[in-house]
Amino acid sequence: MANVFSRAPIGLRSAVNEGAITRVSLILTAVVFLALFLIMPLVLVFVEAFRQGVGAYLDALKEPDALSAMRLTVTVAVIAVPLNVLFGLAASWAIAKFQFRGKNLLISLIDLPFSVSPVISGLVWVLLFGSHAALSPWLQAHDIQILFALPGLVLATMFVTFPFVARELIPLMQEQGTTDEEAALSLGASGLQTFWHVTLPNVRWALVYGVLLCTARAIGEFGAVSVVSGHIRGKTNTMPLHVEILYNEYSFVGAFAVASVLALLALVTLGIKSILEWRYGNQLASGHRH
Amino acid sequence: MRISIKNVTKQFDRFPALGGVSLEIGSGELVALLGPSGSGKTTLLRSIAGLEHPSSGQILFDGEDVSNLSVGQRRIGFAFQSYALFRHMTVLNNVAFGLKVRPRKNRPSRAEIRKRATELLDLVQLGGLEERFPSQLSGGQRQRVALARALAIEPRVLLLDEPFGALDAKVRKELRRWLRQLHDRLGLTTIFVTHDQEEALELADRVVVMNKGEIEQAGTPVEVYDDPATAFVSEFLGTVNTFQTTLNDGIAEVLGTEFPVADADVGEGPQRRHGPAIAYVRTHEIELLSREHAVGIPAIVRAVFPFGGAIRVELAVEGYDMPIQVEVPRAFFEAGEVRVNSGLFVRATNARVFPQYN
Numbered sequence: 001m002a003n004v005f006s007r008a009p010i011g012l013r014s015a016v017n018e019g020a021i022t023r024v025s026l027i028l029t030a031v032v033f034l035a036l037f038l039i040m041p042l043v044l045v046f047v048e049a050f051r052q053g054v055g056a057y058l059d060a061l062k063e064p065d066a067l068s069a070m071r072l073t074v075t076v077a078v079i080a081v082p083l084n085v086l087f088g089l090a091a092s093w094a095i096a097k098f099q100f101r102g103k104n105l106l107i108s109l110i111d112l113p114f115s116v117s118p119v120i121s122g123l124v125w126v127l128l129f130g131s132h133a134a135l136s137p138w139l140q141a142h143d144i145q146i147l148f149a150l151p152g153l154v155l156a157t158m159f160v161t162f163p164f165v166a167r168e169l170i171p172l173m174q175e176q177g178t179t180d181e182e183a184a185l186s187l188g189a190s191g192l193q194t195f196w197h198v199t200l201p202n203v204r205w206a207l208v209y210g211v212l213l214c215t216a217r218a219i220g221e222f223g224a225v226s227v228v229s230g231h232i233r234g235k236t237n238t239m240p241l242h243v244e245i246l247y248n249e250y251s252f253v254g255a256f257a258v259a260s261v262l263a264l265l266a267l268v269t270l271g272i273k274s275i276l277e278w279r280y281g282n283q284l285a286s287g288h289r290h
Numbered sequence: 291m292r293i294s295i296k297n298v299t300k301q302f303d304r305f306p307a308l309g310g311v312s313l314e315i316g317s318g319e320l321v322a323l324l325g326p327s328g329s330g331k332t333t334l335l336r337s338i339a340g341l342e343h344p345s346s347g348q349i350l351f352d353g354e355d356v357s358n359l360s361v362g363q364r365r366i367g368f369a370f371q372s373y374a375l376f377r378h379m380t381v382l383n384n385v386a387f388g389l390k391v392r393p394r395k396n397r398p399s400r401a402e403i404r405k406r407a408t409e410l411l412d413l414v415q416l417g418g419l420e421e422r423f424p425s426q427l428s429g430g431q432r433q434r435v436a437l438a439r440a441l442a443i444e445p446r447v448l449l450l451d452e453p454f455g456a457l458d459a460k461v462r463k464e465l466r467r468w469l470r471q472l473h474d475r476l477g478l479t480t481i482f483v484t485h486d487q488e489e490a491l492e493l494a495d496r497v498v499v500m501n502k503g504e505i506e507q508a509g510t511p512v513e514v515y516d517d518p519a520t521a522f523v524s525e526f527l528g529t530v531n532t533f534q535t536t537l538n539d540g541i542a543e544v545l546g547t548e549f550p551v552a553d554a555d556v557g558e559g560p561q562r563r564h565g566p567a568i569a570y571v572r573t574h575e576i577e578l579l580s581r582e583h584a585v586g587i588p589a590i591v592r593a594v595f596p597f598g599g600a601i602r603v604e605l606a607v608e609g610y611d612m613p614i615q616v617e618v619p620r621a622f623f624e625a626g627e628v629r630v631n632s633g634l635f636v637r638a639t640n641a642r643v644f645p646q647y648n
Contacts, residue, residue, distance in 0.1 A: 182341055183374040187388035187443055188362045197391070201378040 045263050048256035060257035068234045069242035069258065075150065076225075076238060077218040080157040084214055085207070088165025093199065095166075096173030097181060107170070113162045121159045122227025125152055148230030153238065156224040161214045168210030169203055172284070176202055205280040209273065216269040220262060291352050291446040291479050292317050293338065298347030300333050300503075307333040308344065309503040315481065315496075320473050322494035323483045326526070330503035331483045332451055338481065339449050340364045351446060367440030367478075371452040373432045375424040381435050382407050382420035388443035410438040413472075430461040437472075448473075450482035454489065466493050487527050491515060499523050518552075521644040524570035531576070531614045533569040537562065537645055544569040545576065545607070545614075545638040546587045552642050562645035573602065573617040575640040580627050586637030589614075591630050596623060603628055607636055 018026075050057050060066060091110060095103060113121060129135055129146040139146065146152050180202060184194040200207075222240040229236045237245065239258055246255035277284065293315040300308040308330045315321050323331040336342035338349060340361035348357050356364050375384050383390075385407040389398055398406065411417050414434040424432055433453060440448060453469065454462040470493055473480050484490050490497045491511040498508040499522070506526075507519040518524040525532065535542040540551045540563040551563065579586055592613055593604040601623040603616045616636065618628065627634065 179370050179372055179374040180376060182361070183368070183370060183439075184376075184387070184391075186339060186341070186361045186366060186368040187391065187439065188365075189387070189391040190362075193391045197387070198376055201376075204378075 042263060045256055045259050048252055049260040052253050056253050057257050060254040063254065065234045066242060066258055069237045069239045073219055073239045076153050076157050077215055079154045080161060080218050081211060081215050084158055084161055085165050085211055088169060088210060091166045092169035092173050095170055097178050110163050110166050113160055118160055118223025119227055122156050122224035125155050125228050147228055148232065148236055152228035153225055153236065156228045157218050157221055160221050160224045161217045164214035164217060165210035168206050172203055172206045205276060205283045209276050209284050212269055212273055216266065219265055293447060293479065294350040296348040298337060298344045298349065300337060300342060301345045306503050311505055313498060313505060313508065315479060317479055318477045320480045320495045322490035322497045323481065323500060324487060324490040324497055325500035326485060329500040331500045335449050335451055335481060335483045339366050339368050365443065365446050367443065367445030367448045369436045369440050369450045369453055371455050373436040375432055375435055377424050380420065381422050384435055385410050385438045385442050387439060407442065410442055414438045429457045430465055433465060448478050448480040452484060453482055499526060518642060521568055524642045529573045529615060530570045533571065535567050535569050537564055537567045539563055542567050542569055542643045544571060544641040545636055547638045549641040549643050552644055566646040567643050568646050569641045569643045571638050571641045573615045575638060576614065576616045577637045577639055578616060578618050578628065579635040579637060581633065586635035589634055589636045591628060591632050591634065594628060594630060605636060
């Protein structure tokens, strides 16, 4: 490179024409920043988790409340994610393939959870189902528990992860247009056959991608869930909430052990996400956005 | 199958895409819908297919009103400009799709479906590529897969939207010839949309020229080319020079020659015999004469494009603002009189004159 630079006339210098010192210091700043703010905290989580040895780490994970928190987190995700997939598919199909009034309003509404603070996302359910709410007497009469129970956690998680699938699918479906569907219909396929054999396969990788992001967020959600959970150990504590409780009780190994599981899940998610982007990037409309 | 289109209109958000179109298409005909973009030709094709539902009017297949049938019920074969092949299916599965989605009672057996799809691929000369995916095919091959897929459902009519639009010039011509042969072999009523006049004139039995949502003229290629019914058709077909002129008792003077006003029977109002008019003269309908003849109008050669059998010459003519385009036989050019800046005489041998309304 140096050779080329030295021979290039002044007027044709490379766009990267800063001196070596400037370049090295800029790169160094970026690397230090990354190490300090991303890699070090991640490493610290594992260091703290294993501070008292592997045995203590495993014991902390085997603790009944920790196991219950993991179970609850998985249960919430298993309910919330498929429901949001269903909603996301329906919404993006309607938005991308049909023309109707209020379409832009619908798109804005789908984005709402992105802009609302998670605390509000939790609070709306408290206002709707709490003891002072209008629905409360009816719920009590029918012995239905929503707040401080699984339904509340699922609702809060769904609200927060609402946009993930739809947001992945809408741009791709819009870009693909409706000719494939028209072709299928002209060949005699029914609406359902068209959706199943044409529309869905065309967006399958974007859907997987959206599900992945949705799941990651569902597992990691703290704020909204915190408001509706009630923090009952072993019953309504999800993993992020459990980490907080353990930490506040100075049970550092326990807190970081559970946190390390969350971190591991995040790393796995990141890995799958990268593979998807690398392998099927051209089939993800928004692969470049994340 | 015979197709009757009766007074079909289509409004898109207050913008009229079709304004009362009527057309009869005979069984086994190969018809081109020709027009500039926005002329409504694709809307008409999609209306015949059932992909678009007209605001008013009727569409009949063999006398039966199909206006209220869905695209799937009409049994049409539609080929899209972008081919719209299912990218996640192999070529064979693309072709077999229309048979596979049939309700169980009408669905052929798996072996039968496979056999039919393979036969169709042989018909479109793509035997051996069954297991390829659309992304592994060239544009011309994709178009032929799209055709085979459309033919698989044994359609009553074949509808093609800009069938060669996305192909390069050479493949385009090959595929055009091939489509003509296929049409003659299958005898299927075929309608295709194009904005390419050469394609329409060479390929079709009948050309329907459209403009602004209306049919300007429908006729054989020779009829529309030699006898344009309207000013629009005159200007749209072939390479033409346009002249502003004046009608005097039905006669207008164009480049030193007098021509009668065209006896157009379309358009509203009586034929006007006096007043402003427009004359259209094709590039081969202008004679170049050397000085010694001294007839016609003096002109100076501005540019010469010496390619092909006919040589295109651009001249500045006395009394005309715009340069005119003329095609002369190569022999005339080789005689040496046509050079840049040389002075010649021009004379129109034919012209179509239309009174100018508005």
